[in-house]
Amino acid sequence: MTTTTTEELSATTLLRFATAGSVDDGKSTLVGRLLHDSKAVLTDQLEAVEQASRSRGQEAPDLALLTDGLRAEREQGITIDVAYRYFATPRRRFILADTPGHVQYTRNMVTGASTAELTVILVDARNGVVEQTRRHAAIAALLRVPHAVLAVNKMDLVGYDEKVFAAIAEEFTAYATELGVPEVTAIPISALVGDNVVEPSASMDWYGGPTVLEHLETVPVSHDLAHCHARLPVQYVIRPQTADHPDYRGYAGQIAAGTFRVGEQVTVLPSGRTTTVTGIDLLGEPVDVAWTPQSVTLLLADDIDISRGDLIVPSEDAPPTTQDVEATVCHVADAPLTVGHRVLLKHGTRTVKAIVKDIPSRLTLDDLSLHPHPGRLVANDIGRVKLRTAEPLPLDSYADSRRTGSFILIDPNDGTTLTAGMVGESFASPEPVKDAAEDDGWDF
Template identity: 60%
Template sequence: MDMLRFATAGSVDDGKSTLIGRLLFDSKSIFEDQLDAVESASKARGNEYTDLALLTDGLRAEREQGITIDVAYRYFATPKRKFIIADTPGHAQYTRNMVTGASTADLAIILVDARKGLTEQSRRHATIATLLRVPHLVLAVNKMDLVDYSEDVFEAIYKEFSDFAAKLDVNDLTAIPISALEGDNVVERSARMPWYQGTSLLHHLEHVHIASDRNLQDVRFPVQYVIRPQHSAARDYRGFAGTVASGVMKVGDEVLALPSGLTSRIKAIDGPEGSLTEAYPPMAVTIRLEDELDISRGDVLCRPANHPQPTQDLDLTVCWMDDRPLTIGQKIGVLHTTRSARAIVKDIAYELDVNTLHREQGIRQLGLNSIGRVKLRVTTPLMVDDYDDNRTTGAMILIDEATNGTVGAGVVRAI
């Protein structure tokens, strides 16, 4: 079975955690002791029903406040597919957590409360999901039971979201009316909305096509670690360990090592369970070459005829995640795949308004949760691709050198 990674996003109290709890409960993916713990916690909070949101709200602070703060990951499987869920927070101050959850997602579920319609956070999360090039979006209009399962309410929200999504260049958008609390259209089709002719949410998650979304065209293999055993039996072994970012690597293929520019051929590919004839994303493997090349952590193996051009000038779309603003002239750390570098902020071209998508120019800084176009100059050449072509080599994180904390996320892509 293949695996689908998806993230839930939306405004506060739109029902993200309840939806995931319903998926886990109705698909019989939770243990009895987990359910007992949730039932006990629900009674302690005075609820007359089992609050399935507590299945994902694991932190004590989250349970006390009834909100999601951190990204909660859950795993489940059906006979059709395996799933990894990232339940992301809805509060504006935790937008950075949403970026974390969506960065590796194949699909994003944007939840909207049927009573409230689109909010600023709904638009913000849709914008971030699009900037992160999440291939598939699902608009889940939740709490339909509180609007009498009205088709007019659903259609109005769908039209408003579709008009907004048209400005974001969304490739695949599906809209589903649901009630996470009651279970309507979550795992099974609901008889309460006969006007809806589509599938349930779980059916859509099981059948959405993601194979063509993988980076299979251009070989990119960032080297994470050089393996040189010290014991005599394997002293001649020299392998380059890492995760295949894109493309298919086969034994006998010619590869180019960057930034040195030297070429060789793949002698062997070693996986966790033995030798392999080929490797592809997201496999973690060790590559052995026919020639003794000087390769270290941060270098990249690729095709000689198709390789990124090392550059020290970066033009990024940045989501800023720190309370202290990003300013022109600021020095910052950059982590790109397995290579680290220092950088200076040369310019901030504009800040993006997530509601109107207006580009405000002439600004000198980006505040918390702001999205904008930033130009950096790095000390070490980086082998970057356009984010539209490669989500791994086209992305990087920004690091505060004093605290070593992540303060921003950037993609090599214009908006």
């Protein structure tokens, strides 16, 4: 088994990517083949897969079992939950999310793709682009995943026909372009046999592009958050009150984006108070500069009121604060989200009360049409919502920052996650109408 040294890993970049596609398109088999052929599978893992495959009457190891880890998944032969896998090659490190293909698990695909820089969407060469293919492409576009790979799988079952591949690639690329997906790379593969997954296929000499792994290793990684708007959500206020540090007061958290420097003027939101960074502690040592995703403690010149949930930002680059939130959301709970619903909104480290004032539209992913003012969203629905919060929030647009432009809605009664939201993301909306919850008596 090929090993990668610590020095090699420190010099490589990280790519987060997700797989998606319809049921039985071969997502888990592709992931298993990718792990197996890139020598990222431990010997005992492979032995367990071989044993499980034999117990099911299969002569060859079923590589899908490398990711379908839940007992219910193995029994049904489907992927239910998002399976995360970590592996590395000498050129790059990877975090992979293998997402379910069933329509009822669309919300799981949203979870897996929410932090991805690339999505691999599988299509069965025998079936072409189907409803779930379009659904997954639309979700990837809404989540602003910058790179998409169309993996046309099971080419061995269509005689490795170039015309079949070309027709599917043309149809999908046209649809993805309409959605606004910035880049699509189409690759013909057979995950079961291994064609064009890690090694080039001898059966498709008409294809001159990269294999799946070659593309994953070389695609530009566009998630350099160190050059984005600097944001530090405060997680904890540190006051040790020791003899050595009687006046120490630090504000700790993980930098969500951007870079902070000693001497920089910053603003604390939502209060709007300004001060200057006098020190930065990183792992107990003072530094002059810190950047995402480092966890640091900022020391400030002025003793101002700061608590968990506040956001520290450069004064010249402060986002607006608002109590009126408009966003695109994916509803993930079994219980519906309705107009007038009282919820908790969690943004960064801050959680505030909120009410659903309106649901202007629900998106039909099959044809990208809109259902105006549905009044409710049920599990797996994607729609537009208008919220009113009890306290002002400093919100970035999701287009500017996927970290500080996103939020979740929580059921205040039991803490269940209801909805994942993207601030400002929109599709064509119907004509506005009077907020359905406008006169419900709430004073925020």
